Amino acid sequence: MKRIVLVSGSSNPKLASRISQFLDVSLVDPQLVRFANGEIYCEIEKNVRGADVFVIQSTSSPVNDHVMELLIMIDALKRASAASITAVIPHYGYSRQDRKASPRTPISAKLIADILTAAGATRVITMDLHASQIQGFFNIPFDNIYASPVLLEYIRAEIFNDNSIFVSPDAGGVERVRHYAKKLKADIAMIDKRRTGKNVAKAMNIVGNVEGKECIIIDDMVDTAGTLIEACRALKDNGATKVYACATHPVFSNPALERIAGAEELDRIIVTDTIPLSPEGELIDKIHVLDTAEILAKAIHRTFNNDSVSSLFL
Known part of the structure; x- marks a missing residue:
């Protein structure tokens, strides 16, 4: 039997809570803590073995902290044997660095795509990408929902x-x-x-x-x-x-x-x-x-049920 689990990072707990209410699914606390030297630690409080997990985390300021939180949560879920891990990223950080605008500069949006995939994400849902070509940086399913x-x-x-x-x-x-x-x-x-x-x-x-x-x-x-x-x-x-x-x-x-x-x-x-x-x-x-909670909740629900999300692209 398929089972859905929602996990919220620290970047936008109010939005995650409203998404949880729309889906009538309780949020799982990832127990994020920081050691004295700033390292992030995570321990998922609920059994997620065989579940379809959706991790809600905007990579907003402080961007690097929230990116690391997301990666660590994904890694913890992968090692806890989640069946699938969808990163729900309402705001995709580093999206303005989508090309080499001048010599000797990075394409950081591609780097974020690579490390999300390496961490164990099996799908990404985001909203209003700054540059649509970022979707092509991923080798996993990617849904860019519009606001x-x-x-x-x-x-x-x-x-x-x-x-x-x-x-x-x-x-x-x-x-x-x-x-x-x-x-x-x-x-x-x-x-x-x-x-x-x-x-x-x-x-x-x-x-x-x-x-x-x-x-x-x-x-x-x-x-x-x-x-x-x-x-x-x-x-x-x-x-x-x-x-x-x-x-x-x-x-x-x-x-x-x-x-x-x-x-x-x-x-x-x-x-x-x-x-x-x-x-x-x-x-x-x-x-x-x-409020974008309803439209993101619809995207999560349709993804979980293997339904079409194409109407949310309009």
Whole structure:
């Protein structure tokens, strides 16, 4: 008889708890502890022999600690004779290092893929990869679930109107924006930007007419928010009446929260709970968080039952 087991790491316990509630399956405590020198130790508290195990862990800040936790949990489960081990990674860390952008640099996204597989993961489920080609780095099944149904529902109900236009913050995000615009039958625009350094970008030109429009910027993540605020400023300078931003992953590295709170050009930012907000972030009224637990729970349930998850890719 097939048996499902849910294990949660320390990166996002609230999201894991809500997934557990949707599935009506209790969470197993991996008993993660740290020795005095920082080494991570794990002991799974429940028998998992022959079970299909789903390990829920975002590789968010502190990224390296959470990656090591995930690897150690997977290794413990493999040695405990789990039948399968699916790594459910709502936010896939190192996803921006997906190619050699300059000489003598790593492809860290591929390295993470290799060590997850070596540790014993038999499948990976993630949400809104920064670069779709990362799926090809794996030799095990890989499902990239989209947060767009959750975001679209909020946009349609709360901010979209006949005067709205969707905006891509760069050329690489046009396809993502086109998907949203097609669903709501709206126009699109794009910001031509130049990156001058790591986490540093300067918005240059607006491709498309945003004068008198309510702009909705669509991106996969917000890190330091420098690019986002620059984009908002450029849109307002070109006649936009309101600027909203939607992003799946609220990385929010310093000084993102300070920039968002102080940016008069940004009316509201909508994110999901793939990465938990800090207590400081929860105090900022213009940040609105959407729940992804249901869609991730559906992916887990369908995977466990060998059902199709293709409808979750849309």
